[in-house]
């Protein structure tokens with residue numbers, strides 16, 4: 001089974017994000033970047049499928065040069081090779097613009113499965129995988145926790161996936177391949193890269209592509225015009241002092257104002 | 262029509278009516294008229310029950326192949342309805358269902374869904390969260406073609422119902438059985454639910470700030486001292502540090518305790534929707550700009566590894 005996993009590099013969970021000088025995006029210098037969390041689960045699912053059924057796992061990522069580090073991380077965890085789409089204008093492309101890049105790069109590979117994360121932690125669009133499916137004319141399923149390969153030859157469905165619904169409900173979906181799945185976090189336990197893996201990653205192929213080579217222009221229909229700090233709606237009473245003082249002050253509040261002690 | 266089409270979801274009345282409330286705000290700003298549409302027959306409650314002044318026209322999208330939700334069925338059905346009505350805006354509630362098919366639907370029109378909207382300003386400018394709520398983004402739609410929007414739960418309060426008459430038109434799309442490539446099962450509940458966080462009065466909830474499974478006892482001790490239930494954000498349960506049934510949020514439990522103490526939780530919207538009904542929210546977070554402080558009554562900006570043990574000791578002392 002040939003599986004492509006779309007991975008995105010995003011600001012790390014502990015990153016202090018600040019607004020940049022244009023007021024249209026975040027200041028990227030001094031920022032720590034990491035692999036998007038649900039993409040890590042998509043990669044894990046792909047690696048486990050490969051371990052069970054054989055085949056190849058290829059990661060694809062679009063972005064500036066820095067995404068190379070996240071690609072290496074994926075290769076160190078066990079992906080076989082990578083496609084890096086050089087693209088410095090990620091911030092001004094809309095979801096369709098990014099999806100066109102990914103779809104063009106994926107198309108020539110003819111994979112059986114395309115996995116993406118459910119949602120990116122910076123833009124939080126939750127759309128890219130679904131749009132890629134439409135661009136490639138493939139069926140899709142979203143919010144997937146597990147993928148099972150069905151072996152009954154001759155049946156229409158080739159995979160059965162477990163989909164998360166709201167508030168603790170689930171469903172299964174059977175669908176033919178090739179297909180696109182967007183992976184929700186939590187379905188598997190994530191692996192760490194081993195030393196051996198890190199060493200091997202250095203020798204693995206990373207194919208470099210550009211937007212121009214893929215023949216994809218970027219005129220967006222949706223524009224992010226401005227970013228700002230959120231406004232506080234509720235007046236939060238901050239309790240000052242060191243840990244001891246703040247804790248004592250909070251206990252007073254819990255006792256006399258919230259009345260739960 | 263060149264108006265505003267608000268698509269409702271039969272099983273999700275509340276958030277559908279919130280999307281309708283948003284549609285009315287958009288109508289005020291643009292001077293356009295609102296119509297609604299939903300999949301189902303005209304006797305479906307989503308058409309019968311109202312929210313706010315009656316909508317003059319509703320469209321009941323009916324087809325035997327739409328009885329079970331699939332994106333393969335919904336995309337062509339709404340594509341045909343939108344081509345017929347030619348609305349300028351199409352509004353959806355942001356649900357697991359709409360996020361499954363609307364991006365695909367928008368692509369058919371060369372458009373991009375502006376998803377998970379929390380606010381609207383003159384322009385119209387659409388406001389949504391970025392970087393997990395740490396920042397706010399202002400978006401504009403440009404060019405021709407319908408503008409697709411989805412509305413976050415709780416952002417636009419639904420209007421109280423008013424009496425009146427709505428004309429319900431049936432729309433029968435053309436869909437072939439071979440269009441439907443996916444076979445969904447009936448929904449089922451995951452695992453056994455042995456903890457009932459929904460009725461807990463006091464909740465201590467822990468997030469990724471706890472860093473490691475080995476540190477969970479720090480918050481467990483505080484919960485025990487308070488006589489509170491222990492809950493968690495999603496990554497804690499994803500990692501298996503606490504069982505899934507203790508997860509609070511859109512894909513976990515919804516809670517409304519007297520006290521919700523959020524420790525090392527950033528306050529992503531999917532978490533907030535599960536605990537917004539709490540009477541008193543206390544947040545402990547080392548980042549003074551963490552979005553959780555936007556919904557907290559009391560906040561301590563500090564390191565949980567210092568604050569929580571101090572708090573546990575202070576609670577124990579107060580209870581003696």
Ligand SMILES: Cc1cc2nc3c(=O)[nH]c(=O)nc-3n(C[C@H](O)[C@H](O)[C@H](O)COP(=O)(O)OP(=O)(O)OC[C@H]3O[C@@H](n4cnc5c(N)ncnc54)[C@H](O)[C@@H]3O)c2cc1C
Pocket residue numbers: 013014118119393467468469470471493494495496497508509510511512513514524525526527528529530531532535545546547548551563564565566
């Ligand atoms: C469809 C969908 C459904 C989802 N459903 C849910 C759901 O049901 N429930 C849910 O919770 N999430 C859900 N999520 C995930 C959600 O978007 C967030 O990723 C998640 O809530 C973040 O968890 P967190 O706050 O624990 O972690 P983070 O966002 O990583 O935040 C950790 C926080 O800890 C603070 N911190 C770090 N170290 C310390 C320290 N020493 N002392 C004090 N503070 C510290 C940091 O400042 C930070 O604010 C869902 C996401 C999607 C896309």
Ligand SMILES: Nc1ncnc2c1ncn2[C@@H]1O[C@H](COP(=O)(O)O)[C@@H](O)[C@H]1O
Pocket residue numbers: 006007008009036038039060061062063090095098102115116117118119120121123124125126127128129
């Ligand atoms: N620039 C990118 N490069 C590779 N994959 C991406 C990129 N942007 C988005 N994706 C994938 O699409 C998913 C959803 O992203 P989004 O639609 O931005 O929420 C992510 O989790 C990634 O798997």
